[in-house]
Amino acid sequence: MKTLLLKKHDVGRLISMAEVIGAVEEAYKAFSSDQVEQPDYIGIHLPSLRGEIDFKLGYDKVAEIISMKAHSGGFTNNPVEHGVPNSMGTILLFDARxxxxxxxxxxxxxxxLRTGAAGAVSVKALARKSARTISSIGTGNQARMQIRAINEIMTIEEIHAWDSTYETSSKYKADIEREFGIPVTVASSKKEAVERADILITTTRGKGSLVEAEWVKPGTHIVAIGTDQRGKQELDPELFRNAKIIVDSLSQCTEKGETWHPLDRNIIAKDDIHGEIGEVLLGRKPGRESDDEITIFDSTGMAIQDNTTANKIYQNALANNVGTFFQFFEE
Amino acid sequence: MKTLLLKKHDVGRLISMAEVIGAVEEAYKAFSSDQVEQPDYIGIHLPSLRGEIDFKLGYDKVAEIISMKAHSGGFTNNPVEHGVPNSMGTILLFDARxxxxxxxxxxxxxxxLRTGAAGAVSVKALARKSARTISSIGTGNQARMQIRAINEIMTIEEIHAWDSTYETSSKYKADIEREFGIPVTVASSKKEAVERADILITTTRGKGSLVEAEWVKPGTHIVAIGTDQRGKQELDPELFRNAKIIVDSLSQCTEKGETWHPLDRNIIAKDDIHGEIGEVLLGRKPGRESDDEITIFDSTGMAIQDNTTANKIYQNALANNVGTFFQFFEE
Structure with a gap:
């Protein structure tokens, strides 16, 4: 019984963004077909000035793979004090048989990668086919990853970007223009950015509304990434009143996603949620039905996305003889 | 940042039973000093004819080590169908800093190993110093491990063993006599075995009382190992009425240990539990106070025992240059 070991460098070159998008689509479809188990995650909060480590478990009954992802974050002193990154992760894959x-x-x-791909999956399923302009509220790593993924599945003509500091937005503009050749305008206000959007992406650590409902033009698709915990918020809850709301997981999004806020204020009821993205991908529910609908995709992130993405990487490694085998036991 | 990989063969030779006993004592003391975090474990039950996989997390604030143990069991078809054992485990250690x-x-x-050591720790703290005769209800792997551990800390003159099948008991007798040179008598009844005991060990998968209260003579120390889940039971709850009850974890034992049964029947109240073994080891509560007390140690097993034991193995590996380093990332 041999176990394959894959370094970060191997992981990075073993999978294309197009394959991650495919893996995340498989994850959503399996999830909405009752082919997934995802127990509540467990975690430990370390004392002040350190961070948190979480352990997330997913079982994909289609591929018969169990995944466990250990993920730490927030250790800002790590590079200087310990010579390691402030965020690290390890994934174990088990043959569920x-x-x-x-x-x-x-x-x-x-x-x-899988969070970037989530946005692209929603754009394929829910954005107008004529969408060309993206606006990005937030210009950090995940904002870049969204562009990398969406760029795989549509032609982006221009990007309007806003962040709380001009330096961050300028760096984003330079990076995106160099890497993808897509012109980026740094918006002078959130309102200006939002008003220009065919597709609006929010990837901040916001803890209050950043996007007013009246700024959003008909036909906009919103990719809401930032809110994955109670206490976080990026969108005006009024936006949900007349939008088509699609979630990654009904249970997660109504408990701790962006969708929690309009539910909490009785702006919508649970029945007003259109459905899960997996149901749309499976053809059980329609996606966008007109060019002037506002669609909102609320992504809280699921262990099964890690599972199918890591399994694709593992399969590619086997097919290409990449990695090192280690025998933990002989039997 | 390099990660040390240790095979089963390395793990087995890197630690002595005396060191496991020391590690488990440290675990109990840290736990009863509020130096431990152990979130509820998460697990997945696989479909019929397979088994279960659990993930247990422990944080030892004294050593600043976080451990995660993945442990599968019950896969009876594994050896024939997949060429792997029916039970497997993997432990990850993280530097909590x-x-x-x-x-x-x-x-x-x-x-x-750590479950065997638990019994020995309790014998050191709670058995009569004049104890020489052990009775074992249950004669499987863990029954052998209990003898291996207790043999490190006292002189065992004789063992009386009982199991539901004579074949299992005879095999146990042959193995123990060969490995430790301790004479074993296969008892003709549970009653006979229990009546002879200075120290009584129960390690069965029992789901009802196996040991009647009136069989137990004054001064006996009972090591109750088998019950770690609701539904399991080995002891007559009446035994608890006049015994000194010591648990590994108050919260676990009152919820799902042997101690749950007398609590459920109102034979005892929570206040009748003497305390945690860690409190006895720390000198905060007395251990045995007379030669005719009956003492019961209820062991449900804790992630922190895995943590301190695995950390000792890791430290020994570093000190002896055993194992293989692997660099998951360069930074």
Whole structure:
């Protein structure tokens, strides 16, 4: 019984963004077909000036793979004090037929990749086909990852970007223009950025509304990434009143996603949620039905996205003889 | 940042039973000093004819080590169908100062070792100094491990053993006599075995009382190992009425240990529990106070025992240059 070990460098070159998008689509479809188990995650909060480590478990009954992702974050002193990044991850894959440990891989890239792919999956399913302009509220790593993923599935003609500091937005503009050749305008206000959007992406650590409902023009698709915990918020809850609301997981989004806010204020009821993205991908529910609908995709992130993405990486490694085998036991 | 990989073979030879006993004592003391975090474990039950995989997390604030043990069991078809054992384990150790992954080791031996050591720790703290005769209800792997551990800390003159099948007991007799040179009598009844005991060990998968209260003679120390889930039971709840009850974890034992049964029947109240073994080891509560007390140690098993045991193995590996380093990322 041999276990495949994959370094961060291997993980990065073993999967294309197009493959991550495919893996995330599989994850959503399996989830909305009752082919997934995802127990509540467990975590430990370390004392002040350190951070948090979480352990997330997912079981994909289609592929018969169990994944466990350990992910730490917030350790701002790590680079200086310990010579390691402030966020690290490790993923274990088990063959669910025997529970043998088949792969251990660095997991620091996968969260970013599968979250970027989530936005692209929603754009394919829900944005207007004529959409060309993206606005990005937030210009950090995940904002870049969204562009990298969406750029795989449509032609982006221009990007309007806003962040709380001009330096961050300028750096984003330079990076995106160099990497993708897409012109970026740094918006002078959130309002200006939002008003220009065919597709609006929010990837901040916001804890209050950043996007007013009246700024959003008909036909906009909103990719709401930032809110994955109670206390976080990016959108005016009024936006949900007349929008088509699609979530990654009904249970997660109504408990701790962006969708929690309009529910909490009785602006919408649970029945007003159109459905899960997996249901749309499976054809069980319609996606966008007119060019002037506002669609909102609320992404809280699921362990099953890590699972299918890591399994694709593992399969690619086997097919290309990448990685190192280690025998934890002989039997 | 390098991660140490340790095979099952390394794990087995890197730690002595005396060191496991020391590690488990440290675990109990840290736990009863509020130096431990152990979130509820998460697990997945696989479909019929397979088994279960659990993930248990422990944080030792004294050593600043976080451990995660993945442990599968029950896969009876594994050896024939997949060429792997029916139970497997993997342990990850993280440096809690940075959450860097410092070690991955095979974890299939540690549960057995630290559970055996638990019994020995309780014997040191709670059995009569004149105890020489052990009775074992149950003669499987863990029954052997209890003898291996207790044999480190006292002189065992004779063992009386009982199991539901004579074949299992005879095999146990042959193995124990060969490995430890301790004479074993296969008892013709549970009653006969229990009546002879200075120290009584129960390690069955029992789901009802196996030991009647009136069989137990004054001065006996009982090591109750088998019950770690609601639904399991080994002892007559009446035994608890006049015994000194010591638990590994108050919260676990009152929820799902042997101690749950007398609580459920109102034979005892929570206040009748003498305390945690860690409190006795720390000198905060007395252990045995007379030669005719009956003492009961209820062991449900804790992640922190895996943590301190695995950390001792890791430290010994570093000190002896055992194992293989693997670099999951360069930074």
């Amino acid at each position: 025997s529970c043998a440990l088949i792969c251990i891989m660095d997991g620091s890239l996968i969260t970013g | 940075s959450c860097a992954l410092i070690c991955i080791m095979d974890g299939s031996l540690i549960t057995g």
